[in-house]
Amino acid sequence: SQQGEEDPQALSIQEGENAxxxxxxxxxxxxxxxxxxxxxRGLVHLILIRSNEREKHSGRxxxxxxxxxxxxxxxxxxxxxxxxxxxxxxxxxxxxRALTFGSGTRLQVxx
Amino acid sequence: xxxxTQTPRHKVTEMGQEVTMRCQPILGHxxxxxxxxxxxxxxxxxxxxRNRAPLDDSGMPKDRFSAEMPDATLATLKIQPSExxxxxxxxxxxxxxxxxxxxxxxxxxxxxTRLTVL
Numbered sequence: 417s418q419q420g421e422e423d424p425q426a427l428s429i430q431e432g433e434n435a436x437x438x439x440x441x442x443x444x445x446x447x448x449x450x451x452x453x454x455x456x457r458g459l460v461h462l463i464l465i466r467s468n469e470r471e472k473h474s475g476r477x478x479x480x481x482x483x484x485x486x487x488x489x490x491x492x493x494x495x496x497x498x499x500x501x502x503x504x505x506x507x508x509x510x511x512x513r514a515l516t517f518g519s520g521t522r523l524q525v526x527x
Numbered sequence: 528x529x530x531x532t533q534t535p536r537h538k539v540t541e542m543g544q545e546v547t548m549r550c551q552p553i554l555g556h557x558x559x560x561x562x563x564x565x566x567x568x569x570x571x572x573x574x575x576x577r578n579r580a581p582l583d584d585s586g587m588p589k590d591r592f593s594a595e596m597p598d599a600t601l602a603t604l605k606i607q608p609s610e611x612x613x614x615x616x617x618x619x620x621x622x623x624x625x626x627x628x629x630x631x632x633x634x635x636x637x638x639x640t641r642l643t644v645l
Contacts (some may be wrong), residue, residue, distance in 0.1 A: 459620075
């Protein structure tokens with residue numbers, strides 16, 4: 417399937433450290449998005465990177481995209497306890513008209 | 528502060544009962560999505576509407592699930608009859624796709640309906 421796979425499944429770090437999450441997918445995409453989900457809440461859009469882009473920044477977030485390797489990474493710098501959440505990548509690929517979400521990375525930031 | 532709203536937030540029902548979940552997309556958005564989230568399956572797309580027309584409901588069990596958009600401000604997801612395996616969190620999301628634009632752009636999620644079927 418096209419479902420993206422995040423790696424690692426779970427990550428625990430100390431406040432102030434950087435967190436890196438990876439996403440791999442299987443077929444060519446139009447764009448790739450990252451979402452955050454706090455426990456018991458809906459998903460919140462973080463950042464979108466198009467297939468012709470290689471890197472994008474938004475505040476403490478940095479996303480890279482390597483279409484040759486079919487992978488993306490999300491870097492959160494100087495993490496905070498409030499960054500504790502699950503992070504999902506989602507791909508818009510081929511003719512599919514909706515996003516396909518990965519299984520997510522659970523990030524725990526220890527204060 | 529425009530948001531997607533969903534009702535009810537929680538629903539506990541018995542097997543065999545009908546369940547109706549409602550979603551109000553963000554005003555002006557022309558696409559609506561229904562997702563189901565479980566620990567085992569993750570986030571699955573059930574149905575997708577654009578300009579109130581269903582474009583993709585391949586992820587939805589047709590025999591018991593139905594999704595409609597009676598008007599641009601309301602989307603409904605019905606399960607009849609409900610089964611314990613339908614227990615999950617159901618999310619609605621909306622977005623805006625412009626003519627000539629990409630198929631899918633940012634989606635805005637509602638808070639979800641947590642359904643428990645006993």
